[in-house]
Amino acid sequence: MPDPVDPQGVSDLPLDELVACHECDLLMRRPHLALGEKAQCPRCGYELYAHRHNVVERSLALVIAALLLYVPANFLPIMQLNLLGQTSQDTVWSGVLGLFNTGMQGIAVVVFLCSMGIPLLKLLCQLAVLLSIRWNIGRSYGLLIYRMYHHLRDWGMLEVYLMGVLVAIVKLSDLAELSLGLGLTCFVSLLLIQVLLEVVMSPHQIWQALSGEDLHAGD
Known part of the structure; x- marks a missing residue:
């Protein structure tokens, strides 16, 4: 200690x-x-x-995996609902559009920012910071982007959206025929990768590397 x-x-x-x-x-x-x-x-x-081993390389792998999952998580069907012979497929994006088209534009904007916009911006910030360290270029910009990322951390609420999806699944399961889609698997995987990324991407070592110090000092 x-x-x-x-x-x-x-x-x-x-x-x-x-x-x-x-x-x-x-x-x-x-x-x-x-x-x-x-x-x-x-x-x-x-x-x-x-003091973790290979912080930049492991974090880069997780960020790339999260970016690859981002599109299917938001645009593939999360669930398919069959009610009275009518079938509908719901995605994160269709949920935003549904709120917007029913007159709840303010809520639609908040849902879009917290479930799609800010999580993507956080991943892009992390990618830019890690690449600036990995390639040893633009570290002053990396410092600025990493500060921006820390201000965004509390606004990406994928776990809240997931809880809303789970509540909807439980409530709708007694009213209609419900089947889960590939989008839900991708969404949960994206959330788990982001949680793991918070653990692996040690803030102390990232600040240390962006400041020009030896990332492996003390090994």
């Missing part, structure tokens, strides 16, 4: 040697981690950061 810093001695230490806990604001000396190690706050136990 990192060592807490005496407030009286903070001014004597360079800023790059200090780290603050995001949960309890305890100021500590920045630890030097070996491969696979994690740093935790000695006061509240919050994980400050971890």
